[in-house]
Amino acid sequence: MPSIKSRIYRHLLKRKLAQLRKMNLPLPEARALGDRNSARIFKMPAGISAEAAQIQGLHGEWLRPVATRTPGILLYLHGGAYVQGSVKTTRALAARLALASATATYIVDYRLAPEHPFPAALDDAVAVYAALQRAHPGKPIAIAGDSAGGGLALAAALRIRDEGTAPPAALALLSPWTDLTLGNASHQGKAAVDPFFPDGSMLSLAAMAYSAGRDLKSPLISPQFADLGGLPSTLIHVGEDEALLDDSRILAAKMAAQGTPVEIEVHPGMWHVWQVFAGRFREADQSVAGVGRFLQRRLAQ
Numbered sequence: 026m027p028s029i030k031s032r033i034y035r036h037l038l039k040r041k042l043a044q045l046r047k048m049n050l051p052l053p054e055a056r057a058l059g060d061r062n063s064a065r066i067f068k069m070p071a072g073i074s075a076e077a078a079q080i081q082g083l084h085g086e087w088l089r090p091v092a093t094r095t096p097g098i099l100l101y102l103h104g105g106a107y108v109q110g111s112v113k114t115t116r117a118l119a120a121r122l123a124l125a126s127a128t129a130t131y132i133v134d135y136r137l138a139p140e141h142p143f144p145a146a147l148d149d150a151v152a153v154y155a156a157l158q159r160a161h162p163g164k165p166i167a168i169a170g171d172s173a174g175g176g177l178a179l180a181a182a183l184r185i186r187d188e189g190t191a192p193p194a195a196l197a198l199l200s201p202w203t204d205l206t207l208g209n210a211s212h213q214g215k216a217a218v219d220p221f222f223p224d225g226s227m228l229s230l231a232a233m234a235y236s237a238g239r240d241l242k243s244p245l246i247s248p249q250f251a252d253l254g255g256l257p258s259t260l261i262h263v264g265e266d267e268a269l270l271d272d273s274r275i276l277a278a279k280m281a282a283q284g285t286p287v288e289i290e291v292h293p294g295m296w297h298v299w300q301v302f303a304g305r306f307r308e309a310d311q312s313v314a315g316v317g318r319f320l321q322r323r324l325a326q
Contacts, residue, residue, distance in 0.1 A: 026294070027293065027294030027295070027308065028306050028307055028308060030305065030306035030307070031262050031294065031295070031299070031302075031306045031307075031308050031309075032294075033105055034302055034305060034306060035220060035296060035323055038296070039053060039116075039220035042220055042221060045058075046227075048137075052108060052109070052139075053173050055109060056109050056111070056137075058112070059105075059109055059110070059113075059114050059283050059297065060111055060113040060114060061115040063113055063115075063116070063117070064113055065094035066142075067116075067117035068117060068120070068125060068303060069117055069120050070117070070120055070121055070304065071115065072090060072091050072092060072124055073088050073089065073090060073091065073120045073123060073124060074087075074088075074089045075087070075089075075116070075120070075285045076089070076325055078129070078131070080133065080153050080156050080157070080304050081149065081152045081156050082132045083133050083135065083136075083149055083153065084112065084133070084136055084298035085131055085133035085134060085153070086112050086116065086131070086132050087129060087130070087131055088119055088120045088123045088129070088130045088131075088132065089114070089123070089130075090123055090124050090127055090128070090129070092127065093127060094127050094128055095126065095127050095128045095320075095321055096130055096146060096164060096165070096324070096325070097128055097129075097164055097166060097167060097194060097200060097323075097324030097325070098129055098131065098164055098165070098166045098167070098324075099117040099122065099123065099126060099128045099129070099130040099131070099160060099166075099167050099168075099169055099320060099324070100130075100131050100150075100153060100154055100157060100166060100167070100168045100193075101115065101122065101130055101131065101132045101133075101151055101168075101169050101170060101174070102132075102133070102135065102168065102169070102174035102175075102177045102178050102181075103119075103132065103170070103171065103174045104170065104171040104172030104173050104174045104175070104199075104200075104202075104298060105137070105172070105173060105174075105180070106142075106172065106173050106202070106227070106228060106231035106232075106235075107173045107177075107231055107234070107235040108137055108138050108139065108144060108231045108234050108235065109137065110134070110137075110173070110174070112132050112133070112134050112147075114175075115132055115171070117158055117301070118171070118298075118300060118301050118303065118313075119132045120314060121300075121303045121304070121313050122169065122197075122313060122320070124317070125313050125314050125316065125317020125318070125321075126140060126165075126316070126317040126318075126321045127317075127319075127321055128302065128320060128321065128324055128325065131153070133149065133150075133153050134149070134181070135149035135150055135153075135177070136149055138231070138234040138235040138237070139183055139235075139237070139298065142234065142235055142236065142237035143235050143236055143237060143239060143243075143245070143246055144245065146177055146235075147177065147180050147181060147184065147245060150168075150177055150178070150180075150181040151160050151181050151184050151185060154166065154168065154181060154185065154193070155190070158190075158191060160267075165194035165323070165324050165326055166194060167193055167194045167195040167196065167197065167257075167274075167320055167323055168181060168182060168193045168195075168196055168197075168317070169196070169197035169198070169199070169320070170197075170198065170199070170201070171198075171199035171200060171201075171298045171300070172199070172201065172202050172269070172297065172298055173202045173231075174201075175198035175199055175200060175201025175202065175203075176201045176202045176203050176205075176247075176248055176272075178196055178197075178198060178201070178271075179196060179198060179201060179203065179248040179259075179276075180245045180246075180248050182196055182257060183244065183245060183248060183251050183253075183256070184230040184245060186255055186256060187280075190253055192256075192257050193257045193322035194233075194257060194258075194323045194324055195257050195258050195259065195260070195319065195320060195324070196256065196257050196258070196259040196260070196324040197259075197260045197262075197316050197319060197320055198259065198260070198261045198262070198269060198276075198293035199262050199263075199298055199300055199312075199316070200262070200263050200264060200269055200272075200273065200297050200298050201261065201263075201269070201272060201273060201276065202228075202269055202272055203247060203248045203249040203273075203275075203276050204247050204249040204250075204271075204272050204273040204275070205228075205232040205235070205236065205241045205246055205247045206232075206242060206247060207225050207228055207229060207232065207240045209249075209271035209272060209275060210235050210271055210280040211267075211268055211269065211270040211271035211272075211274075212225055212268050213225070213268075213272070215266060215267055215268045215270055216268050218266040218296075219266060219267050219268045219296060219297065220296050220297070220310060221267070221268070221296065221297045222267070222268040222269075222297070225268075228268075234251075243279075248276070249272065249275055249276055249279070252283065253276070253279050253280045253283045253284065253285055254283035254284045254285055256280065256282070256285040257285075258285075258286040258323060259280060259285060259286065259287045259288070260288050260289075260290075260315075260316060260319045261273045261276065261277055261287065261288070261289040261290070262288075262289075262290050262292065262300070262312050262315070262316060263289070263290070263291055263292070264291075264292050264294075264295030264296045265291055265292060265294055265295060266294060266295060266296050266297055267295075267296050267297040269297060270291070273289060273291075274289070274291070277289035288319070290312075290315065292308060292312060294308075295308055298318075299312070300312045300313050
């Protein structure tokens with residue numbers, strides 16, 4: 026049964042998100058509000074140093090555990106349905122993953138739609154990964170992300186595989202968005218219990234903005250429809266009560282069927298990217314710790 030604290034946070038989150046939907050802010054204002062709210066609500070944990078750094082002309086930030094670290098690097102890609110999100114919105118979560126994995130982590134402001142539709146975000150993710158490889162030869166690099174960032178991490182791994190370059194050491198996906206057609210059963214079946222996506226309108230608009238008229242079943246837009254063999258070892262964490270549940274379930278089943286090592290954990294009573302509340306209730310802490318252990322194993326090799 027979900028903890029009392031998690032149920033309180035879920036109730037507060039559901040109410041706050043409903044208020045934001047009613048405001049119907051223009052996208053620039055919604056982005057700015059997201060940045061401000063994230064800085065106010067989600068504080069950086071102790072034991073992390075933060076340093077702004079540009080890679081491939083993109084603003085980003087290094088988050089480095091002060092204590093002993095693995096020899097590897099984690100590239101973290103934020104969520105936000107490809108139209109929102111930033112280094113600011115994901116800094117606290119990425120910092121906790123950096124601590125849990127004992128790994129230097131780079132988060133990046135990849136370009137957003139509709140100003141920069143597909144493949145801009147994918148180009149940025151792959152370019153940053155390649156730049157990290159060049160700057161740190163021989164170091165293992167894992168890619169992680171939440172929501173759209175999880176789908177983007179997977180798409181980047183697909184392109185890297187197809188280009189024949191050195192693959193990531195691992196993928197860690199938190200509630201990844203992998204089917205932009207919104208054709209999975211949970212997109213409708215879980216809407217009533219999902220604080221973020223009580224209907225498909227927001228995701229549908231974001232999918233249209235990101236794809237800009239391209240086929241939503243394109244494997245690099247919706248990786249659920251890709252050939253998923255030959256990818257790095259992958260860990261997926263997803264909540265039981267979220268519209269994107271089947272994006273993870275179907276993805277894991279297809280990866281396993283096509284020979285990619287994959288683990289999936291469906292967390293009872295949890296919602297979309299509940300890990301942002303790490304430090305507030307045990308279910309978020311447990312997920313972050315589990316992802317950290319997985320990454321530490323893969324990056325220590």
